[in-house]
Amino acid sequence: MLGTFAGALDARKINAKEGRLSCEVRGEVEDDGGVLVIRRVHVTHSLRAEDPEAVRETVERAHGVYAQSCPVYRSLKPAFEITSSVAIVKEQAAG
Secondary structure (H helix, E strand, C coil): HHHHHHHHHHHHCCCCCCEEEEEEEEEEEECCCCCEEEEEEEEEEEEEEECCHHEEEEEEHHHHHHHHHHHHHHHHCCEEEEEEEEEEEEEECCC
């Protein structure tokens, strides 16, 4: 999902390269007759940007549609719930 979202941002001229885009994944499992089964997964994307407010609308719009083009999402979605969110944080100046 990270790669597909990065590609969607790149297509919109949002720089997600060089570690600017990362994600954290949290899965929730439940006991189903003695077998642990994945029921839900949440992906939290984090994008570092020089001016978060300048890119927020475009990033949020891309986030709203990218999953439908993601092979991982489309493959796993029938098996369990997958949600995602995106946080845009100010990139600190190098030096």
